[in-house]
Amino acid sequence: MTDIFQIHDTNIFHKRFALSTKYIPENLIARDQQIDDIVNLVRPVLSQGEPKNAMIFGKTGTGKTVVVKYVLTKLNDKMKSEHLNISSVFINCRAVNTTTRIIFEILDVVAPDIKFQRGGLPISEYYNLLWKELNQKQLSIIIVFDEIDHLKDYNILYNLSRAGENHNINIENSIGVIGISNDLFFGEKIEPRIVSSLGCRDFIFPPYDATQLIKILNDRAKIAFQNDVLDDAVIPVCAAYSAQEHGDARKALMILENAGEVAERKKEKKVLEYHVKEGYEMLNIDCLLEMVKTLPLQSKVILYSIIKLIQNKGRITTGEVENKYKEVGSVISCRILGRTSISKLIAELEMIGLINANIEYRGRYGKTRLISSCKESEKIMSILLTDPWFSNIKDHMTSTNLFNFSHKP
Numbered sequence: 001m002t003d004i005f006q007i008h009d010t011n012i013f014h015k016r017f018a019l020s021t022k023y024i025p026e027n028l029i030a031r032d033q034q035i036d037d038i039v040n041l042v043r044p045v046l047s048q049g050e051p052k053n054a055m056i057f058g059k060t061g062t063g064k065t066v067v068v069k070y071v072l073t074k075l076n077d078k079m080k081s082e083h084l085n086i087s088s089v090f091i092n093c094r095a096v097n098t099t100t101r102i103i104f105e106i107l108d109v110v111a112p113d114i115k116f117q118r119g120g121l122p123i124s125e126y127y128n129l130l131w132k133e134l135n136q137k138q139l140s141i142i143i144v145f146d147e148i149d150h151l152k153d154y155n156i157l158y159n160l161s162r163a164g165e166n167h168n169i170n171i172e173n174s175i176g177v178i179g180i181s182n183d184l185f186f187g188e189k190i191e192p193r194i195v196s197s198l199g200c201r202d203f204i205f206p207p208y209d210a211t212q213l214i215k216i217l218n219d220r221a222k223i224a225f226q227n228d229v230l231d232d233a234v235i236p237v238c239a240a241y242s243a244q245e246h247g248d249a250r251k252a253l254m255i256l257e258n259a260g261e262v263a264e265r266k267k268e269k270k271v272l273e274y275h276v277k278e279g280y281e282m283l284n285i286d287c288l289l290e291m292v293k294t295l296p297l298q299s300k301v302i303l304y305s306i307i308k309l310i311q312n313k314g315r316i317t318t319g320e321v322e323n324k325y326k327e328v329g330s331v332i333s334c335r336i337l338g339r340t341s342i343s344k345l346i347a348e349l350e351m352i353g354l355i356n357a358n359i360e361y362r363g364r365y366g367k368t369r370l371i372s373s374c375k376e377s378e379k380i381m382s383i384l385l386t387d388p389w390f391s392n393i394k395d396h397m398t399s400t401n402l403f404n405f406s407h408k409p
C-alpha cells in the first residue's frame, strides 16, 4: 500500500509542536522583569496573604499569555511539592465568557469531585457553591482572565475580587484576579466600580526587537526542526519580517513554520531564505482570508459586488459598485445602505488591504474612486459564499430566473 503521507524524502521538521502557541518554552526571552512582576503579585498567597490583582496589557504576540501560564505552571509545581492550599485557573474569555460557565470552570478546579446541576439555577446559587467549596477546602485561588475584553458580564470581576471584603470567603482564603488584554483602553469600557475592585496595577509588555525575536526563534527551532536544516539567513529574516510589524513573536513563529512547510512541500533538504518570503506571503494571505470571514454582512455584499464587476471589467467606479451592491442586496434580502455608508465601507475594504483603489481626477466632472483589483479574489469569493446569507446567490448562479429567490437564512 502506498503511504499517502510520504510527500518527501527529506525531513524538515522534528518536533513541530514546539512552534505552536500551546507550547510553553523552558526559557522565556527578555521577560525576566515581567515574570518577576507577576510572581510578586502572587507571592503573598504563599504565606496566606492576599494576592494582588492586576491587568496586563501589550500588543498581540508580546508574550502576555505565555508569561502568565509560565508563572502559573511554576506556582502549581510549588503547590504540589510543598502541599500548599493554592490553586489557579486560567480562563480564555474568547472561549468561556459567561458568568456561569466561568464559575463552572473554577469549580472544576476547586472541587473536581462534586457533582452539581450545570444550568437552570440562579447565578447566586453558583456563587454560593463556589464560596462554600473554597471555605471548606481552605483554598486560595489565582484566576486569570485572558482576552478579558470578551467577557459577557464584567460583574464577575467585582464579585471575585471583593469576595473577601464581602465576607463570602474566610480571611485565610483569598482570590487573586489577573486580567490580560491587548486593548490599553480596556479600563474605559468597564464601570469604575469594577476597575477599582481590581485595584488595578497595570503592566505593559513591550514589543520584541529583532534580536529578541531571533533568540525566541532559535530556541524553538532547535526543538522543532531537524538538525542543520535551517539556512543561516532563515531565522534573522523571519525576525526581521516580524520586527517590522510591531515585534510579534507569534507571527515570527508562524513565518518560520510556514517557511519549513514551503521547503517540505518543495521537497528541499534545507529551508532557505526564499522559503521564508513565501511563508510570509502565505501568512498574509491566511490573515486576509480570516478577515473576510469576520466582515460584517454589508461589507461582504460590497466585496462580492466588487469581485463580480472586476471579473467582467478591469477598473470600476464606486457608482458601479453601488448599483451592483443594490442588485445583490435585494437578491439576498439584506438592508440596503445609502451612498455615504457604501463609500465608507469601500474605503474600509481598501484600508484593510482587500481591494486596491485610486482616486482619479476627471477635470470638471470632479474626482472618482476607481477600484482596480481585489487580492485573492477566487479564494475570497469561495469564503463569501459560505456565509448563509449568500445561499440565495448560489441559487442565483444556477438559476435562470434572476429574481426567483425565496428564503432568507
Ligand SMILES: Nc1ncnc2c1ncn2[C@@H]1O[C@H](COP(=O)(O)OP(=O)(O)OP(=O)(O)O)[C@@H](O)[C@H]1O
Pocket (backbone or CB within 6 Å): 019, 020, 021, 022, 023, 024, 025, 027, 028, 029, 030, 031, 058, 059, 060, 061, 062, 063, 064, 065, 066, 067, 181, 182, 216, 249, 250, 253
Ligand atoms: N519571551 C518569549 N520567549 C519565548 N517565546 C515567547 C516569548 N514571548 C512570546 N513567545 C511565544 O510567542 C507566541 C505568542 O505569545 P503569546 O501567546 O504569549 O502572546 P500574547 O501577548 O498573549 O498575544 P495575544 O495578545 O495575541 O494573545 C507563543 O508561541 C509564545 O510561546
Ligand SMILES: [Mg+2]
Pocket (backbone or CB within 6 Å): 064, 065, 066, 146
Ligand atoms: Mg494571549
